[in-house]
Amino acid sequence: MSADLPLAAPAGEAPKDFIRVMIAADLASGKHTSVHTRFPPEPNGYLHLGHAKSICLNFGVAKEFGGKCNLRFDDTNPLKESTEYVESIKKDVRWLGFDWGETEFYASNYFDRLYEFAEQLIGAGKAYVDSQSAEDIRSSRGNLTEPGKESPYRGRSVEENLDLFRRMRAGEFPDGAHVLRAKIDMASANLVMRDPTLYRIRRAHHHRTGDAWCIYPLYDFTHCISDSLEGITHSLCSLEFANNRELYDWVLENLDIFRSRQTEFARLNITRTVLSKRKLIQLVEEGHVAGWDDPRMPTLSGLRRRGVPPEALRDFCARIGVSRAENKLEYGYLDACVREHLNANAPRAMAVLNPLKVIIENYPADHVEWFALPLAPDQPEKGVRRIPFSREIYIERDDFREEAPKKFFRLAPGQEVRLRCAYYITCKEVRKNAAGEVEAVICTYDPESRGGGTPDNRKVKGTLHWVSASHARTAEVRLYDHLFAKDDPEDVPEGQTFLHSLNPDSLSVVEALVDPSLVGLAPGETVQFERLGYFCADPAGDPEHPVFNRTVGLKDTWAKVEKQAG
């Protein structure tokens, strides 16, 4: 191995994606001396998983190469945008772990400059005011195979265009009366280049500029200029903008200003959910979910409330990579990242979701012992949780069977199991009610097994979680499953919509019995309920009665084995 000829990335370092390779090359060749990116959301909705990928890419690249990343709101369509969205976006980016410092920008801050650039284009004979109706413009654009037709207004003089454009700005014309168009090529094979619209008249209140403007610039004109003004070296966007790159370059070239370069990557797609803003808004507005932060939503606010740690989300984004190939990730990949982080960080606790009473007949009544449950089994230094134990306890109903199937290691008549950190117990008798349902299980315990081990080193195959009946507190536990019942919610028969794919069982609520130390957690705190999964305290809880959201369950090998057997 030659230390001075590093042909590949050092061991352990993540392989570089094509964007990082390109940036490294730009720096090495001297094309750029520093890197400047930007994350440019339109404040017309809440951020979701797809944005997380873009945020991690843009902020990540800037950080890795010692550059900067701007947060820029692409707010050129006042009809759809609002301050609520701006605030939620800032909160979510911060939560994800990124800091844009002083570099918070708004496309609307450039409205004056954008207007001047438009006049400059008009002055150069490269833009004109078109007075056709929207329908006429559409019908004269041509189609995929036929060229478009030039507008009858295309030949207006610079003076006339300037006059008309100034009067558009002054508010002399009604909405839709005129637009400003770039004069490029109505026969271009790239439809984006067929005299794209640059400005439209829109009498709408803008969340930042109020009623100062009645004309607003469009994306293709605004975005490239904003990038240029901010000195963005690498403008990263998703693949569907690839067709727009030609126009992006045209505008900067014809204005002769700093040339930012656009590079496209494949956006994130994931099974079991939808990421289109239109559909997410529909889910919220039609009440299919409780709100933007419903824990079943793929929004960052939903994931946060669900208990997904930002570190896990960043890890996910790093592990899925960046490429130009269309992709559809398995939702399980995200779950794996979440479990990995939570396994290492969530303190352990015990809670019983579906209780069955166990009476330990040879244990003294009114006696209480306190056992120690390690907060982190692999890190003893993290300490323990003190858990009360008494004659009557609750275990999970699933952990008892009157007739144990093969490989069922849990409680059954005559079978001995361990109560986590406490004692070995053996089932002696089953008590049923008049309806024949199991009401309680009578057991005996082995006093020698105190703490969960015996002097004779006798092994038991099952270890159950439990709570002391007289000490347990109640809590509402919300068990979440995927919002949609199938991998691809859009895959529905004719006449149906993605709403038909909604999973009717995406939420079930149970009143659980929890260890008393679980009452009083701060909202957002996540713990592992041993053998069940990770649960996050929800703000909806009150000091006496907490609410927990299941973030993700633990892997369940037994469920798999049982399913295969049955």
Add this chain to the structure above:
RNA sequence: AGGGGUGUAGCCAAGUUGGUAAGGCAACGGGUUUUGGUCCCGUCAUUCGUGGGUUCGAGUCCUCCCGCCCCUGCCA
């Protein structure tokens, strides 16, 4: 049909100037275990959408064909 992209395992995804297919998730087998969790070990592409061609040698070069995605907003 025109233009722009893209096709490596069930899902992501690396693959230098052509030299004989990384890694992760999932799955499957085994070990450890006071969570049927974690952890550890092992298995998992004779083959890179398909057919030709160049070459001693091709995922990498040439070429034919096929599939999929994006583009006809005064949305972004």
